[in-house]
Amino acid sequence: MGTTELKIKEFLVRYFRNHDLKEDEDIFALGFVNSLMAMQLVVFVEKEFGITIEDEDLDFDNFRSIRAISNLIERKRSTVTI
Amino acid sequence: MRPGLTSIQEAERLECREFVEREIMPRAAGFDYEQRMPNDLIQKLAARGYLGSHISVESGGGGKDIVTYGLINEELGRGCSSVRSLLTVHDMVCHAIARWGRKDQKASLLPKLARGQILAAFALSEPNVGSDARQVETTAVRLGDSYILNGEKTWISFGQIADLFLVFAQCEGQPAAFLIEKNSTGLSLEPLTDLLGLRASMLAKLFLKDCSVPLENLVGKVGFGFSHVAASALDQGRYSVAWGCVGIAKACLEACIDYTNQRQQFGSLLREHQLIRRMITDMVTNFQAARVLCLSAGHLKEAGEPSASVQTQMAKYFASKAAMRAAHDAVQIHGANGCSSEYPVARYYRDAKLMEIIEGSNEIQQLTIAEHVYHGF
Numbered sequence A: 001m002g003t004t005e006l007k008i009k010e011f012l013v014r015y016f017r018n019h020d021l022k023e024d025e026d027i028f029a030l031g032f033v034n035s036l037m038a039m040q041l042v043v044f045v046e047k048e049f050g051i052t053i054e055d056e057d058l059d060f061d062n063f064r065s066i067r068a069i070s071n072l073i074e075r076k077r078s079t080v081t082i
Numbered sequence B: 001m002r003p004g005l006t007s008i009q010e011a012e013r014l015e016c017r018e019f020v021e022r023e024i025m026p027r028a029a030g031f032d033y034e035q036r037m038p039n040d041l042i043q044k045l046a047a048r049g050y051l052g053s054h055i056s057v058e059s060g061g062g063g064k065d066i067v068t069y070g071l072i073n074e075e076l077g078r079g080c081s082s083v084r085s086l087l088t089v090h091d092m093v094c095h096a097i098a099r100w101g102r103k104d105q106k107a108s109l110l111p112k113l114a115r116g117q118i119l120a121a122f123a124l125s126e127p128n129v130g131s132d133a134r135q136v137e138t139t140a141v142r143l144g145d146s147y148i149l150n151g152e153k154t155w156i157s158f159g160q161i162a163d164l165f166l167v168f169a170q171c172e173g174q175p176a177a178f179l180i181e182k183n184s185t186g187l188s189l190e191p192l193t194d195l196l197g198l199r200a201s202m203l204a205k206l207f208l209k210d211c212s213v214p215l216e217n218l219v220g221k222v223g224f225g226f227s228h229v230a231a232s233a234l235d236q237g238r239y240s241v242a243w244g245c246v247g248i249a250k251a252c253l254e255a256c257i258d259y260t261n262q263r264q265q266f267g268s269l270l271r272e273h274q275l276i277r278r279m280i281t282d283m284v285t286n287f288q289a290a291r292v293l294c295l296s297a298g299h300l301k302e303a304g305e306p307s308a309s310v311q312t313q314m315a316k317y318f319a320s321k322a323a324m325r326a327a328h329d330a331v332q333i334h335g336a337n338g339c340s341s342e343y344p345v346a347r348y349y350r351d352a353k354l355m356e357i358i359e360g361s362n363e364i365q366q367l368t369i370a371e372h373v374y375h376g377f
Helices: A003-015 A035-049 A066-081 B007-024 B028-034 B039-047 B066-079 B081-100 B103-114 B225-262 B274-302 B308-339 B345-355 B362-374
Strands: B120-123 B139-143 B146-156 B164-171 B174-181 B187-191 B204-214
Touching: A003 A035, A003 A066, A035 A066, A035 B225, A035 B308, A035 B362, B007 B039, B007 B066, B028 B081, B028 B345, B039 B081, B066 B081, B066 B225, B066 B274, B081 B103, B081 B120, B081 B164, B081 B174, B081 B225, B081 B345, B120 B146, B146 B164, B146 B174, B164 B204, B164 B225, B174 B204, B174 B225, B225 B274, B225 B308, B225 B345, B274 B308, B308 B345, B308 B362
Parallel strands: B120 B164, B139 B164
Antiparallel strands: B139 B146, B146 B204, B164 B174, B187 B204
8 A cells, every 4th residue: 555545544434443454445335424424524535635626526536535536636636636 | 812823813803892882782682682683783793894794805705714704703702692693503504614615605795795795695505414424304406407405404504584595405305505596486484483592583484395406506526415515514503603603602601790799698799709700710610621622623723733623523522512611600699580571691601501412412522522532533
């Protein structure tokens, strides 16, 4: 995992105690995602990576795994740079 | 100056306090009695920028920081919880649009909402759905360029006078949020009156019968209506209510200080009686503690910290209990006088009870806060 993925994992593992979360593992399938966590995840990603999650980013596939979240961050960052 | 506030924030608080003492406190008992919020007051709130005050200036709002927003809610809550409730529900919708609305929704609605040209209400609860809000029974079905909504909403604060509703429904089996204008075909209202508290909040039931809503009125995406749109609006609402509770506790304290400084029993002022002093001590301590929790939540929100939402829940949980306890003791201190409409503490008591229920009951807050603890507090 790269730095971004590790930071995401560090945030997520709080919600998945006693489970070694893999980069491609479906966090929705694990059944621990509630509205509080979903909201905290958005705030975490925005603060930690300096991006803004907008309405068009609301797609379950963008938040499904560590890798999916990392890809979203990368896309948002490249859009900002351009 | 209060600790934790900037001089500008304190100035805004004092300015709001002066407005509340001049425009709201002398009339609050009348609002409660008549069960209505006069339009002239709503216009004054709008003129002072208290509606949508936390929405950014670029989006047409007042651009106030979130701590100042809290202080405004505290001062309004000190004067009249129904007035504070107007801000709460209106700003919940503003927040949902600002956070998850499309660019065109933000551009067309936020400036009007912030100027008070339109009032908004939040429509989540249903006759069969309260705390278990994910299970809303209202349905939305896509038909061509529209969604067709059917269902019933209840306990909608300011539903009687709102121009715009943020309505939650199940769409294709997933939660979704829709903006519905007051005059939409298929939408009808029924006023709800004679509630225990917040009696000037002009509540209504909404009936949606084949109510047609354009596709562009969807807020966020289908599937994210509860986890993101409703949750972020409720977080904003809890923050507003928590500060409003601080205001109620302060109002109770002030009423009791006045009363115990004048009322004599057994040959001495009530303030000299030790059991009265015990209640005053609890009241002021809980008031201060609630204010600190609210301030902490505000600072975390301002910093964009993920823990802000849980801190807000703790603030709302504690502050609503503090307000209820303060109002309970305030009525007790006032004795039979406290049970009459001659003194404001009976209204504070009735309003405080509702604070333990709205924007997530205290039991729901307890469950969520405990969940947070077990996830690595």
